[in-house]
Amino acid sequence: MDIGNPALRGLSNNTSWWSRNAGAFFLLAPLLIFLLIFYVVPFVHMIQESFRFSYIDTQTGDGLTLHQYIKTWSSSRIGRVMERTFRMSLLTVGITLLLSYPIALLLLKLKPRLRTIILLVIFISLASSLIVRNYGWVVVLADKGALNALILALGISDTPVRLMYSEIAIVIGLVHFSIPFMVLPIYGSLLRQPASLGEASQSLGGNAWQTFTKITLPLSLPGVFGGTVLTFALSMSAYVTPLMLGSPSSSMISQVAAEQLLTQLNFPFGAAIIVTLTVLTFIVVAAYATVLRRVFRADV
Numbered sequence: 457m458d459i460g461n462p463a464l465r466g467l468s469n470n471t472s473w474w475s476r477n478a479g480a481f482f483l484l485a486p487l488l489i490f491l492l493i494f495y496v497v498p499f500v501h502m503i504q505e506s507f508r509f510s511y512i513d514t515q516t517g518d519g520l521t522l523h524q525y526i527k528t529w530s531s532s533r534i535g536r537v538m539e540r541t542f543r544m545s546l547l548t549v550g551i552t553l554l555l556s557y558p559i560a561l562l563l564l565k566l567k568p569r570l571r572t573i574i575l576l577v578i579f580i581s582l583a584s585s586l587i588v589r590n591y592g593w594v595v596v597l598a599d600k601g602a603l604n605a606l607i608l609a610l611g612i613s614d615t616p617v618r619l620m621y622s623e624i625a626i627v628i629g630l631v632h633f634s635i636p637f638m639v640l641p642i643y644g645s646l647l648r649q650p651a652s653l654g655e656a657s658q659s660l661g662g663n664a665w666q667t668f669t670k671i672t673l674p675l676s677l678p679g680v681f682g683g684t685v686l687t688f689a690l691s692m693s694a695y696v697t698p699l700m701l702g703s704p705s706s707s708m709i710s711q712v713a714a715e716q717l718l719t720q721l722n723f724p725f726g727a728a729i730i731v732t733l734t735v736l737t738f739i740v741v742a743a744y745a746t747v748l749r750r751v752f753r754a755d756v
Contacts, residue, residue, distance in 0.1 A: 506727035524728035545691035556638035638683035645679025677754035
């Protein structure tokens with residue numbers, strides 16, 4: 457075969473590309489099919505539903521309409537709940553990062569056996585039921601729970617502090633749930649850093665703080681990005697935790713969408729709320745990634 461011919465040379469390159477990636481494609485095929493059937497198709501259907509009138513709308517029609525999105529953006533209740541959801545999600549991300557980064561650093565310094573034990577505890581917490589964990593916080597945060605008993609014993613307050621069914625309880629539950637999703641990406645990023653970088657910094661006269669701020673932290677930003685994005689996405693879409701630990705006055709946007717979908721059976725309006733939440737979340741994540749790339753030169 458004359459591979460000097462451009463057409464034949466292109467065919468040869470395509471064949472070699474397929475031979476190199478065919479195995480990976482077939483390994484990913486079940487996952488791609490699963491995501492297509494159970495995520496992409498339902499989400500596309502939900503987007504279509506959000507452009508329709510519902511049975512309770514005064515206006516009716518068979519064509520596509522922006523009526524549900526106009527209702528979403530003009531509703532003062534949706535605005536308040538959306539603002540609360542963003543505020544609590546960002547607070548959860550900040551607290552989780554402050555708690556998780558030292559844990560990830562500690563895992564690097566520990567002996568292998570102790571490190572394995574802590575990693576097993578983290579993985580076990582991932583496998584445990586979210587409902588069971590939330591019920592545990594109900595016991596701890598109740599008016600006569602363990603935390604209030606400690607507050608009264610220390611004399612911090614003369615009466616029990618109202619912790620349950622509040623934003624504080626929701627944030628505590630979300631932080632507890634999100635810590636493994638923050639620790640593991642940061643630990644993986646720290647694990648990939650050569651130990652020689654820290655040794656070189658010390659040999660050049662850098663102290664521990666300078667080594668951390670100039671080398672360790674910048675190189676771990678991909679892991680920080682992964683953990684914070686996971687935590688933010690989980691918090692923005694949280695439903696069970698605010699339902700169990702919060703109250704109607706501290707509800708999050710997923711609860712409002714579920715109310716429209718499951719109670720009011722207003723599928724177009726509920727779909728519009730979910731699509732709006734998804735788009736806003738992607739915009740925030742994209743802006744966050746852009747800042748890390750351009751300002752901190754992170755490889756994310």
